[in-house]
Amino acid sequence: DAGITQSPRHKVTETGTPVTLRCHQTENHRYMYWYRQDPGHGLRLIHYSYGVKDTDKGEVSDGYSVSRSKTEDFLLTLESATSSQTSVYFCAIMLAGGSEQFFGPGTRLTVL
């Protein structure tokens, strides 16, 4: 299963609090991605990383920051969570060969 985990799997927080989601992989893949999925919609890319300390924005990056200090961990931070950031967040890695992304199990975040 490409050794990808997300933590926490569920989180409820209050508006204005900081939140960090973690994506961890065990197979040394270079490319990692964060997506969000809202009801009735497909996934939308938030940020992605193409190496340690190398990241770039996706289509819905406002209100989010990321960090990648180690190959295996890609962190997504909501500096001050808002109700509009209530969503399911998926992490993904690009498998060797560059033709397939493998997705984690998702984190369900609720901002009250």
Added chain:
Amino acid sequence: DAKTTQPNSMESNEEEPVHLPCNHSTISGTDYIHWYRQLPSQGPEYVIHGLTSNVNNRMASLAIAEDRKSSTLILHRATLRDAAVYYCILTPRGSGGSNYKLTFGKGTLLTVNP
């Protein structure tokens, strides 16, 4: 980015073939056609991809029109486990993951009847 058009929903019976269409009339010559699916309460999973020729793997077949403006994902014998949202996505050919950013539409919700 080139766009894809898929029916909102389709229905099939178990053990029958399913043909899921995708239109991509503005596809460029360097765009790959990818299919992913998302089972209920799970993350998306890769199904198949192709460029010009038809492709087969253990999960499905991909039939690509000669002008590449449309494609069809074929599930040869649908099972209940194939009930999912199927996404048809174009990705540019290029080097590295910076060119491999998936843009998901709403996909096709496939219902499989027992």
